[in-house]
Amino acid sequence: MKPPVHRLLQRFSEKYGPIFSLRYGSSRVVVITSLSLVQESFTGTNDVILSSRPLQLTAKYVGYNHTTVGTAPYGDHWRNLRRICSLEILSSNRLTSFLYIRKDEIRRMLKRLSRDAHSDDDGSRFTHGYYGDDVDNKEEAERFKKLVHDISMYSSANNSRDYLPVLKLFGNKFEKEVMATGKSMDEFLQRLLDDCRRDKDGNTMVTHLLSLQQQEPDYYSDITIKGLMMSTRSAAKTCEYLDQL
Structure with missing residues (x-):
């Protein structure tokens, strides 16, 4: 039985030192196990060199062609997304204005944990965590749960074609699956966005971004x-749409 990846990397670190490189097909991966080296790598000018993400298949179809803050390469677009997050989503004033939502979510979570402490149905707790305690549209809830699960699985380093592009010549079932998942998630988010757009009196993170869209429609596009x-997963919950399903 193969050891977990982190233990395998620990063995390599003990043998080769606190920093070493590996070849994942055509990609080079650098492994750092020293805190001081990590700090050195992500401070000064080095952080700019190491800040970009690899252009992987899942980020292409699920991350809107590598344009989200978590998948975009370092550059003007990523800096603008960071500015939006810092000023419009995660600023002190913005977080304070949505304090009641976080308090309500913590209260709900504690109630669910207390109620389900002896339950083995983790899937049910996960679904309720996104859809509230009273789920009317269970089919939609299950669909969303599966989407989140599939994206999490596809986002892990399990697509050999990301590292061996030549394999694409032999067909790519994985790519078709990721495309379908990305399309389904986009449709879900668009429905959520349209519901928030119709809620003129809503006070949520999404409605705030939609108000900015009216001022700068080209920049604050629906895709952005x-x-x-x-x-920012919490943004999805800030719209009451999910609790009304």
Whole structure:
């Protein structure tokens, strides 16, 4: 039985030192196990060199062609997304204005944990965590749960074609599956966005971004907002749509 990856990397670190490189097919991966080296790598000018993400298949179809804050390469677009997150989503004033939502979510979570402490149905707790305690549209809830699960699985380093592009010549079932999942998630987020757009009196993160869209429609496009919704999961919950399903 193969050891977990982190233990295998620990063995390599003990043998080769606190920093070493590996070849994942055509990609080079650098492994750092020293805190001081990590700090050195992500401070000064080195952080710019190491800040970009690899252009993987899942980020292409689920991350709107590598344009979300978690998948975009370092550059003007990523810096603008960071500015939006810092000023419009995660600023002190913005977080304070949505304090009641976080308090309500913590209260709900504690109630669910207390109620389900002896339950083995983790899937049910997960679904309720996104859809509230009273789920009317269970089919939609299950669909969303599966989407989140599939994206999590596809986002892990399990697509050999990301590292051996030549394999694409032999067909790519994985790519078709990721495309379908990305399309389904986009449709879900678009429905959520449209519901928030119709809620003129809503006071949510999404409605705030939609108000900015009216001022700068080209910059705050639907794709940009949906990418931010996906990257900051709490934004999805701030719209009451999910609790009304």
